[in-house]
Amino acid sequence: MAKMKSSNEIIRNFMEDMVADTIDGVIKNMDVCGCEKCRMDITAIALNNLPPKYVVTRKGQLFTKLSVLQHQFDADLTSAISKAAVIVSENPRHNTEEQ
Template sequence: MGKKLCLKNYMEDVVFSLLDGLIKEKNACACERCKYDIAAIALNNLPPKYVVTESGEVFAKTQLLNQQFRTNAVVEILKAIEIVRNNPHHC
């Protein structure tokens, strides 16, 4: 039997890898609710990068090295930080 396949939006990994640093840089709220709100807003405005196989995952990771790809993610996260800062949902 083959390996179990899994469908994953690799863009989630990209956003979460950048999130903490950008939140700290912008001195934004770092509570769990705000982090997830920021991530959700950013991900809704970024193209998904779904992977199924190990080779697909390798391809997606090479895209992360592309400066424009990373820049697009940073821009959307920064926009999301401002949205959440102006409309927080935490206590």
């Protein structure tokens, strides 16, 4: 009679949410393009340089501990996003692929 308890649960890389929440605050102070493509490139590069933080969560559930955890990762996040933004600003791809 066991129900499929896992059916509504998903595995997420918590770090993705952290980068998404942090990127705007970092790049607004930098001379880097803020278009969607560049933002995605910066996010991908930053995530490749950050340790993944996988969590099991129910679909649609918000991370209630976000602000607590965010404090621990702030320095690493800001550093990784800054480095990624420099890389993207030197090699922007927004004009090379879709026009």
